[in-house]
Amino acid sequence: MKRTSEDEIDKELVKLDQHRKEWAELSIETRISLTDQILRDFESCSSQWVEAAVHAKGTQNYPGGAGQEWLAGVTTTLRNLRLLGRVLRQIRDTGRPQLPGKVRSGANGQVIAEVFPTDGFDKLLFAGTTAEIWMQPEVTPENLADHMASHYREPGTRSAISLILGAGNVASIPPMDCFYKMIVEKKLVILKMHPVNAYLGPFFEKGLAALIDRGYLAIVYGGGDIGEYLCTHQSVDEIHITGSDKTHDLIVFGSAEQKAARQPRNERHITSELGNVSPLIVVPGEWSASDLAFQAESIVSSLANNAGFNCNATRVLICHKGWSQREALLEAIRKILRQLPPRPAYYPGASDRFDDFLQQNSHAECFGLRSGEDLPWMMIPNVDPDATSICFQKEAFCGLFCETAIAANSAADFLSKAVVFANEKLWGTLNAGLIVHPSTLKTSGFDIALEQAITDLRFGTVALNVWAAIGYALCTPSWGAYPGHEKHDIQSGYGVVHNTYMLEKTQKSVIRAPFRSSPKPAWFVTHRTTDGVGRKMAAFEAAPSVLKLPSLLFSALRG
Numbered sequence: 001m002k003r004t005s006e007d008e009i010d011k012e013l014v015k016l017d018q019h020r021k022e023w024a025e026l027s028i029e030t031r032i033s034l035t036d037q038i039l040r041d042f043e044s045c046s047s048q049w050v051e052a053a054v055h056a057k058g059t060q061n062y063p064g065g066a067g068q069e070w071l072a073g074v075t076t077t078l079r080n081l082r083l084l085g086r087v088l089r090q091i092r093d094t095g096r097p098q099l100p101g102k103v104r105s106g107a108n109g110q111v112i113a114e115v116f117p118t119d120g121f122d123k124l125l126f127a128g129t130t131a132e133i134w135m136q137p138e139v140t141p142e143n144l145a146d147h148m149a150s151h152y153r154e155p156g157t158r159s160a161i162s163l164i165l166g167a168g169n170v171a172s173i174p175p176m177d178c179f180y181k182m183i184v185e186k187k188l189v190i191l192k193m194h195p196v197n198a199y200l201g202p203f204f205e206k207g208l209a210a211l212i213d214r215g216y217l218a219i220v221y222g223g224g225d226i227g228e229y230l231c232t233h234q235s236v237d238e239i240h241i242t243g244s245d246k247t248h249d250l251i252v253f254g255s256a257e258q259k260a261a262r263q264p265r266n267e268r269h270i271t272s273e274l275g276n277v278s279p280l281i282v283v284p285g286e287w288s289a290s291d292l293a294f295q296a297e298s299i300v301s302s303l304a305n306n307a308g309f310n311c312n313a314t315r316v317l318i319c320h321k322g323w324s325q326r327e328a329l330l331e332a333i334r335k336i337l338r339q340l341p342p343r344p345a346y347y348p349g350a351s352d353r354f355d356d357f358l359q360q361n362s363h364a365e366c367f368g369l370r371s372g373e374d375l376p377w378m379m380i381p382n383v384d385p386d387a388t389s390i391c392f393q394k395e396a397f398c399g400l401f402c403e404t405a406i407a408a409n410s411a412a413d414f415l416s417k418a419v420v421f422a423n424e425k426l427w428g429t430l431n432a433g434l435i436v437h438p439s440t441l442k443t444s445g446f447d448i449a450l451e452q453a454i455t456d457l458r459f460g461t462v463a464l465n466v467w468a469a470i471g472y473a474l475c476t477p478s479w480g481a482y483p484g485h486e487k488h489d490i491q492s493g494y495g496v497v498h499n500t501y502m503l504e505k506t507q508k509s510v511i512r513a514p515f516r517s518s519p520k521p522a523w524f525v526t527h528r529t530t531d532g533v534g535r536k537m538a539a540f541e542a543a544p545s546v547l548k549l550p551s552l553l554f555s556a557l558r559g
Contacts, residue, residue: 001195004220006229009190012218013235016161016188019215023188024156028092032085034210035183039081042175042207043542046074049203053171056199057307058344058373064525068305070534071523072473073171077207079541080176080475083118083500084183091152096145097501100476101130103144108455111135111144112510115476115501121544125552128514129466131477136505149502151186160237162187163230167242168196169309169347175204176475177240178217180497187238190218192230194243196347227251231266238269241493245274248490262488270487271495273480275311275395276428276459278468281418284323284411285437292325294516295435296332300340301524302433302467304377307343308399309350312431312461312469315396318421320414321405330381330403337367340525342374343399350375350398357400360390364400375399385421393427411440412449419453429482430492431461431468438515454510458482460492466513467523476500477509520559527559 004012050069059065090098101114116131117123139147162181166174174191181187193201198221211217220226231239231251241248252266253259280299287295302314319326345351354375358364361380368376378400383391391402406421408414415434422432434453440446454462460481461471471477480496483506496506520526522533532555540548 001223002198002201002221004222004226006226009220009226009229009233012190012220013161013233015215016190016218017235020159020161020188021157023216024159024186028088028152031183032088032092035081035085035088037210038207039078039085039542041209042074042077042081043538045203045206046070046078046538049074049171049200052199052203053197056197057346062341062343064527064530067522067527067530067532067534069171070531070538072306075534075538075541076172076473076475077175078538079473080172080179080498080500082541082544083475084179086118087500087502088183091149095153096148099501101132103141105141106134106455107451110137110455110507111139111141113144113501113503115509116474118476124549126474126513127517129470130512131471131474132510133478133499133501133503133506134508134510135503136483136507139505147504149184150504151184152502156186160187161235162189163233163236163239164189164191165227165239165241165243165247166191166194166197168194169306169311171197171200173242174200175207177242177497178208180499181240182211182217184499184502188216190220190230190236192227193219193221195223231268236268238271239266240495241270241272241274243274245490245493248272248274248493252487259488264487271480272490272493273311273430273497274428274490274493275397276430276492277315277392277395277426278312278428278431278433279316279318279418279422279426280314280433280435281318281415281422281453282320282323282329283415283434283436283440284320284325285440287325287329287437291437291516292329292332296329296336297520297524297526298467299333300336301521301526302469303401304340304343304399304525305469305523307345307347309347309397310469311395312467312472313401314433314467315401316391316426317401317403318418319403319405320411321407326405330379333379334365334367336526337377337379340367340377342368342371342376344373345375345398346373347397353394353396354378354398354400356394357390357396361402379403385425392425395428411443412446415449415453419456423456423458428492429459429485430480431463431471432457432459433463433466433468435465436515457508459508460496461509461511463511464513465515466511466517468511469523470513471509471511472498474511477511478503478506479509483507519556522556522559524559529555529559533559
């Protein structure tokens, strides 16, 4: 494993320290130029990045393996950079970001800002999909502008140095965390690569060379000892973590005893994104056979993407106990899981977590053979919603999920009870999803019940009829835990990233999509041309053009 020595880290931090004033006072024109250069540099090494990722994860021969890396890694990174460059130009020209949609007030008076679609291309490629950021109660229509891009309205004299402990699962997380800290918050960064995906370091070094060469960013390598050295280094002002709540607690408290006593050993400002037992609420309705097949593909894809090593993977399917089509949906899910080849469990600890769930759920169903590093897919149906279950309190972080059923008198009654279950029973507050058939939406009074459910869900992202990870990939919504966690009970974390329009005091993002999409979404594990769509989508996001659309759409239609 590549390791940066403590002496080398000291030198990098001295260099960053020497550039605090320069970075704080850098002109917006220079920031725009740097952002444009980084986009070009990342695009230039994107093919090698994807090739390295599929070999490291063992998916070079897996259908859609490269496509998943193109979409979740390269495409998202390039989109984030492009949109940040656009917003920087808006700040230069008008003094603040220009929201692409309307600002409205919710039924409770909450300020809601539409942040997607951003343009005509988004409307075409994500037809019918919208995203909003819901603001915290103290934000009003009158003061909303005061809660946008404040770092660009206040003259800086000295930038903070932020340590980013990079995620090891999704390739776009480390660079996008850097973009947020550096472009949105105007901080210098030292990024420690995670040992699991340290192989991406050379590509990040090339993509971020414009910042590294000027002394604004450093990338270092190592395990827990290097992380500990950085977290306690006198030159590090704050820390950002994407990973486990256990890692957060170790950094902040050091021991269970200090956590119980609420005596942190590390008083630095810490932001974090720490995972979730992600719920998906399936509202009962009259579904056709093709509806069941489509939603089964969507549900399985939200689990199986990246072999299940996603913090936003569906973990708990919440169904209506009396829904006549509940078993038909589960059988449609089983059908896809039977056909889906197992994937290498590349992330440490996956086998142990898999066994923990299997041992505590004797009725678990496994699909595929366990062989070498390959783990089967697992579904645990009919978990008692009143039980104290590992399924509700531990993030599996591998290719498994459970299903539970709640008794209710109506769709609206079920939805209300499911929201309470998700809020009170499940660990974490990162993201939640709902599936609602159009005919159910037409039921008298259900639209009000749905809006109340979206309002009441205490999750940082709430997604209707689409996997919540789309909120991550769109880049303009905020991404992070629901606000309010304290250090001793951090749950899914503190703070947000992405949030391209630089809104402050955000509460949650709400994504809405059609019940069914056509053509089939490229992120579906059943999509036949994901690899080609992913590559073309990356090229499009780097530089959108009408001329690129025919080839992209043709590939998508063949899926």
